[in-house]
Ligand SMILES: Nc1nc2c(ncn2[C@@H]2O[C@H](COP(=O)(O)OP(=O)(O)O)[C@@H](O)[C@H]2O)c(=O)[nH]1
């Protein structure tokens with residue numbers, strides 16, 4: 001039997017993807033599993049290697065890409081990011097719904113695979129609000145913040161492509177955004193809960 005459909009959360013940096021997916025992972029602990037990506041960026045305070053990301057050097061990552069170990073990979077804001085086959089398999093082996101937090105290049109590349117996820121774009125109410133949230137998060141230097149804002153404008157344009165996403169969530173009020181996310185996932189959540197009983 002094929003396992004549950006994975007879920008792709010995409011959208012600009014600072015839109016609220018991690019906030020929303022952390023709520024899901026907390027509220028449905030055994031139902032969802034996070035696809036831990038690889039990245040060459042530096043860990044932020046509090047981030048755990050192997051949990052938030054696999055933090056690697058560019059050389060290590062390129063070697064694994066060349067060995068065919070990645071489903072997709074992309075350059076974002078001066079760093080490499082990618083989803084390894086192992087990251088998705090680790091979640092699917094638990095029969096959990098696999099959540100991928102990936103940028104729009106990743107979305108386009110995943111579309112060429114047979115993963116067949118539900119595609120969701122999380123977007124900010126405006127660029128100004130996005131900038132404020134990114135500044136308040138205090139994770140970025142001025143340089144990386146500006147790079148993220150440039151990428152955000154491109155992301156919001158490209159996201160208008162009809163059919164690219166199954167759902168666009170405007171993350172204004174967090175609880176409302178979370179309700180919308182849960183609603184589209186309800187069927188998969190129920191199926192996964194049912195399969196646990198049998
Ligand atoms: N294509 C791709 N993008 C990724 C992957 N992992 C994370 N990203 C994206 O990389 C971007 C930057 O992520 P990060 O540095 O964690 O910053 P944040 O999104 O602002 O917290 C975000 O748009 C993520 O969705 C991945 O495995 N593949």
Ligand SMILES: Nc1ncnc2c1ncn2[C@@H]1O[C@H](COP(=O)(O)OP(=O)(O)O)[C@@H](O)[C@H]1O
Nearest residue numbers: 013014015016017018019133137171172173174
């Ligand atoms: N609806 C919201 N209203 C206000 N602040 C929010 C909302 N959603 C997320 N945030 C805050 O905005 C910042 C960016 O959210 P985050 O989840 O890190 O975004 P992403 O993972 O998409 O980069 C965080 O500091 C988070 O606490």
